[in-house]
Amino acid sequence: MENSRPLILISNDDGITAPGIAALIDVAKQLGDVIVVAPDKPQSAMGHAITINQPIRITEVDIHAGVKAYQCTGTPVDCVKIAIDKLLPRKPDLMVSGVNHGSNSSINVIYSGTMSAAVEASIDGMKAIGFSLCDYSWNANFEVVKPYIKQIMSSVLANDLPYGTLLNVNLPVPEDGQIKGIKICRQAQAKWKESFDQRKDPFGRDYYWMTGNFVNMDHGQDTDEWALKHDYVSVVPTMFDLTDHQRIAQLNQWGLDEFSV
Numbered sequence: 001m002e003n004s005r006p007l008i009l010i011s012n013d014d015g016i017t018a019p020g021i022a023a024l025i026d027v028a029k030q031l032g033d034v035i036v037v038a039p040d041k042p043q044s045a046m047g048h049a050i051t052i053n054q055p056i057r058i059t060e061v062d063i064h065a066g067v068k069a070y071q072c073t074g075t076p077v078d079c080v081k082i083a084i085d086k087l088l089p090r091k092p093d094l095m096v097s098g099v100n101h102g103s104n105s106s107i108n109v110i111y112s113g114t115m116s117a118a119v120e121a122s123i124d125g126m127k128a129i130g131f132s133l134c135d136y137s138w139n140a141n142f143e144v145v146k147p148y149i150k151q152i153m154s155s156v157l158a159n160d161l162p163y164g165t166l167l168n169v170n171l172p173v174p175e176d177g178q179i180k181g182i183k184i185c186r187q188a189q190a191k192w193k194e195s196f197d198q199r200k201d202p203f204g205r206d207y208y209w210m211t212g213n214f215v216n217m218d219h220g221q222d223t224d225e226w227a228l229k230h231d232y233v234s235v236v237p238t239m240f241d242l243t244d245h246q247r248i249a250q251l252n253q254w255g256l257d258e259f260s261v
Contacts, residue, residue, distance in 0.1 A: 005032045005033050006031060006032030006033070006092075006093035006094060006157055007032060007033050007035070007088070007089075007090060007091075007092045007093050007094075008028045008031065008032045008033065008034050008035070008092060008093065008094045008095070008096060008153075009034075009035055009036075009037065009080070009083055009088065009092040009094070009095040009096075009121065009126070010024055010025060010028060010034060010035070010036045010037075010038070010095075010096055010097070011036070011037055011038045011039075011076055011079045011080055011083070011095070011097050011117040012024075012038050012039070012076065012097055012098055012099075012100065012113075012114055012117070013039065013042070013043045013044050013045075013046060013076045013097075013100065013112070013113030013114045013116075013117065014042055014043075014044065014100060014101050014114075015038065015039050015040065015041050015042045015043070016036065016038035016039065016040060016061065016063060016069065016071045017063065018042075018101065018138075019101075019138060019139070019140065019142065020098055020099035020100060020101050020133065020140070020142065021036070021038060021098070021099070022064060023099050023142035023143075023145075023146060023149075024096060024098055024099050024131060024149065025064050025067055026146065027146050027149045027150045027153065028096060028153065029066065029067065030150065031150070031153055031154060031157065032093065032094070032157075034067045034068075035067070035068050035069075035070075035083070035087065035088060035092075036064060036067055036068070036069035036070065037058075037069075037070045037072055037079045037080070037082065037083040037087060038069070038070075038071060038072065038076075038079055039071070039072055039073075039074065039075065039076060039079060040059070040071040040072060040073055043075055043076055043113045044102075044113055045111045045112070045113065046075045046076060046077075046113035046116065047110065047111050047112070047113065047116055048077055048116040048119065048120070049075045049077065049113075049116075050074075050075060050077050050078055050081070051073075051074040051075060051078050055073075056072060056073055056074040056078055056082060057072070057073045058070050058071070058072050058073075058082060058086070058087070059071050070083075070087060075113065075116075076097070076113040076114065076116055076117035076120075077113075077116050077117060077119075077120045079117060080095065080117050080120040080121050080124075081120060084124055091125075091126065092121075092126055093126075093127065093157060094126065094127045094128070094129070094153065094156060094157055095117075095118060095121035095122075095126045095127070095128045095129075096118070096128070096129045096130075096131065096153060097114045097115065097117040097118040097121075097128070097129070097130045097131065098114050098130055098131035098132055098133075099131040099132065099133050099142060099145070099149070099171070100112070100114040100130070100131065100132035100133065101133065101135065101136050101137065101138065101140060102132065102133070102134070102135070102136040103132055103133075103134045103170055103228070104130060104132040104168060104170060105132075105134075105168075105170045105187075105188065105224040105225055105228060105234060105236075106187055106188040106189075106190040106216070106218075106223075106224060106225055107187075107190050107191050107192065109168055109187065109236075109238060112130070112132075114130050114131075114132060115130040115168055115238070117130070118130040118166050118167075118168075119166060119238075119240050121166070122163075122164065122165070122166040122240060123240055125163060127156050127157070127161050127166075128166040128167070129152065129153065129156060129166065129167045129169055130166070130167070130168050130169065131149055131152075131169045131170075131171065132168075132169070132170050132171065133145060133170075133171045133173065134170060134171065134172050134173050134228060135173045140173075141173075144177060144179065145171040145179070145233075148171060148179065148182065148233050149169075149171075151182075152167070152169055152182070152233075152235065164239050164240060164241055165237050165238070165239055166237075166238050166239075166240075167235055167236070167237060167238065168187075168224075168234075168235070168236040168237075168238045169233065169234070169235050169236075170224060170228055170233070170234045170236075171233050172227075172228045172231050172232065172233065172234075174231040178231065179231055179232070179233060180230065180231045180232050181232055181233070182232065182233045182235060183227040183232040183233065183234055183235065184235050184236075184237075185222060185223055185224040185226070185227050185234045185235065185236050186220075186222055186223055186224070186236065187223070187224060187236050187238070188216055188218040188220070188223035188224055188225035188226070189216075189217050189218040189223075190214065190215060190216040190217060190218060190225060191214075191215055191217075192212045192213070192214055192215070193212055193213050193214075193215050194210055194211070194212035195210075195211055195212060196208040196209065196210055196211070197209045197210075197211055224236050
């Protein structure tokens with residue numbers, strides 16, 4: 001690998017054979033040297049899970065032409081951790097995760113294995129981006145979004161991101177195929193309203209299958225949900241620091257620091 005070219009680490013949560021990661025690799029190869037470390041099977045909605053009770057195995061695979069790639073039996077976060085510790089020749093200039101099959105806007109960032117891989121890279125001090133396409137189909141068309149992926153990756157490589165900040169990028173699928181542009185957004189206030197479908201297995205025992213509806217309570221025009229609904233690519237600067245800094249002063253007024261036993 002050429003040290004003059006950026007080193008780009010790629011992972012995902014849909015698995016190393018997913019079309020989305022192939023699209024991301026196609027773009028990344030234009031910008032730098034690429035190493036892929038991705039799960040050997042789908043790991044959607046794994047969040048920031050790590051493997052601690054069983055061994056993790058890594059196998060080098062010849063799947064993506066001209067790219068060194070490894071499949072990992074662990075989670076997306078495991079992939080990034082083991083890449084850093086065992087597989088990378090140096091610290092990457094950029095880590096990108098995806099392209100996920102399905103949106104990771106709003107509250108989905110909490111559950112997403114795609115975003116958690118990028119978060120883990122950010123924790124280690126890398127520039128990081130998670131990309132998601134608002135189409136769950138395995139046969140989704142990634143060609144139309146490649147120019148936007150390239151532009152955002154190029155911008156991150158060319159500019160600084162402060163430690164602890166990464167980008168959550170969601171790509172719309174307009175009915176007419178025309179994306180209007182890119183919007184810098186905040187995360188919409190939304191949630192999943194879950195329910196559990198109760199069923200019987202062949203032995204008469206109950207089991208449950210989670211279903212749910214996505215509920216957007218946020219009507220602002222500066223959110224990722226608004227941008228995607230109006231056919232814009234949404235870019236949300238995201239942090240792994242979950243501290244509500246604005247509430248520290250309020251909690252200090254409660255007098256908790258004066259309590260003792």
